[in-house]
Amino acid sequence: MADGIAGGASTWVLVTVTLYLIVLVGIGLWASRLMDTVGDYVVGGRRVGPVVTGFSERASEMSGWLTLGVPEDAYGTGVMAFYNGLGMIPADLLSWAGIAKRLRKYTEIVRAVTLPTFFEVRLQDDTGMVKGVSALVLLIFEGGYVGAQIVAAGTLLRVLTGMEMWIGILVGGAIVIGYTVLGGYFAVAWTDYLQGAIILAAFAVLPVLAVGEYGLPFEQLSAMDASLTSPVAGMSGWAALFGLISYAAIGLGVPGNPHIMVRFMGIDRVEDIRLAAVVAQLFMFVAYVGAALVGLYALVAFGQGTIANTDTVMPRLTLELFPPVVAGIVLAAALAAMMSSADSQLLVATSAVVEDIYHGFLDREATERELVRYSRVVTLAIGAASVAFAYLARETPIYTLVLDYAWGGLGAALGPTLIAALWWRRLTAKGATASMLVGASTMILWTQWSAILPAVGIAMPPEGSFLNGLLTVYGLFPAFVLSTVTLVVVSLATTPPEESTVEKHFSVFEKPLPAIEGDDAEDSGYVTDGGTPQACTELDAVRHQVATSEYWKDE
Amino acid sequence: MNGGLSTTAWLALGGPFVIYLLALAGYYVLEGRRERALREEYEGEMDDG
Secondary structure (H helix, E strand, O other): OOOOOOHHHHHHHHHHHHHHHHHHHHHHHHHHHHOOOHHHHHHHHHOEOHHHHHHHHHHHHHHHHHHHHHHHHHHHHOHHHHHHHHHHHHHHHHHHHHHHHHHHHHHHHOOOOOHHHHHHHHOOOOOOHHHHHHHHHHHHHHHHHHHHHHHHHHHHHHHHHOOOHHHHHHHHHHHHHHHHHHHHHHHHHHHHHHHHHHHHHHHHHHHHHHHHHHOOOHHHHHHHOHHHHOOOOOOOHHHHHHHHHHHHHHHHHHHHOHHHHHHHHHEOOHHHHHHHHHHHHHHHHHHHHHHHHHHHHHHHHHOOOOOOOHHHHHHHHHHHHOOHHHHHHHHHHHHHHHHHHHHHHHHHHHHHHHHHHHHHHHOOOOOHHHHHHHHHHHHHHHHHHHHHHHHHOOOOOHHHHHHHHHHHHHHHHHHHHHHHHHHOOOOOHHHHHHHHHHHHHHHHHHOOHHHHHHHOOOOOOOOOOHHHHHHHOOOHHHHHHHHHHHHHHHHHHOOOOOHHHHHHHHHHHHOOHHHHHHHHOOOOOOOOOOOOOOOHHHOHHHHHHHHHOOOOOOO | OEOOEOHHHHHHHHHHHHHHHHHHHHHHHHHHHHHHHHHHHOHHHHHHO
16 A cells, blocks of 8 residues: 555545535536436537636646646746746637637537537538548547546545555546536536636645745755756757747647537637636636646755655645645645546547447437437446556656647647638548548657657667757647648648538628528528437537527627 | 846746737737627627527
């Protein structure tokens, strides 16, 4: 049995975490009584307001990567870790400005609840190629994402209670899967709101307490190691440049990560999108600065190189600075963030299988009731596979695990296609498919250079050289670039979708939604997902809910 | 040195965040104006719809 680090506080910590889980299960049970269509299960019937959307968009993405990973990065790198927000914050704002409203309107008009369905309809692809490849990408990388969150949850449970890692992984996995099956997105959105608030408070208060205890950390960090107070971590030349590019490139993942995009699709009123954007952005400012400061103060409090598992610096500092009960609440928030991410990602992977593969290919006549039932079975299956992945990857740092095996793959494979689908009329199905394949495979390849080159008898280029910088840069940068180039070249070389339909769809962007309803009130010609009027992805049910929530009477 | 960080480091680390905050404020204002203009332009269609 590993020793917990909670010491005398562990009882209070466990009590807090247990209370949190009870509340979580309660919300899941409550929400399950409200849920009656797959539209509810995946996008919450689009009944989610702007503040909830803004918080959940951030909370679902930030996850174990923010709560444990970014402090761990700051503990190892120093002040350069503030640059974790360098690409993420502007990329998120650009997504709200350039994607959210277009995606919300477009998916409403073409009646799509998942990204693969949206791609298929937008690109008029009746071969199933776009939908199949994008669903496969989702299944692989969202599954990896769920696994990474479960590793984070297992790590936290282990250091707090002393339980073995595999038990922590099993317990974390069971909670995530059970909760998701019980409640679906509707519960996810509302609990994310609560969890987002707790995370925000934790990362705002912890540095304030640390300033009171230690003062500003920078002088002590500078005395410890001058590179800790360097904005480029003491690097120079190509190494510094590629280091900065790596941090900035993290933001390239925003448009391709469907658990963020699905929040855009689920917002209740298009008019509210700018308020949701402000909420999400302010959340990011506080959380990114706070998380980096937590890692820096861990250096001041515990010293450099004294902690074997650096993923634990956040819980350690929390226990150091907060009274036991408050520490319990903060660590419950950290656990909540991991659960929040994992259940969102599990839902996206589920919808890829149930909506895009089963309903799209295998049984187009499936009833809503059948689909809801299958959704639960698939959630259980993907969840179990993710737990197995988590066990195999349990020694990999969470920061790397998320960026390399989940975030980056989704960003490189789906990001360019999503942006082009909303902004470039000339995009073709073949261009999108090729882009997804190139993006996903480049991302996987780039993380393995240091293993591949020596295996084929080639030494890694010397550190500090351009080539070394290029091969060790965060893989999302080259993968996104290659994916985009492929998309443009192949699209220009292949036959575009029918122009009049694309033009009609794009005209949607220039109108407020109530005006669009007037255009399409008698139009039943839009392509649908399942082929029958009753199919859940027709979103008839959702449209009805939207109408009764006065979405169409938006003023 | 200011509090352990050089002035250059403060600027390099804080500068992007200040710019991002200004960009956010600009987005909020401009997006609001754009949405209002759209609604005024399509007022008739919205009433019909």
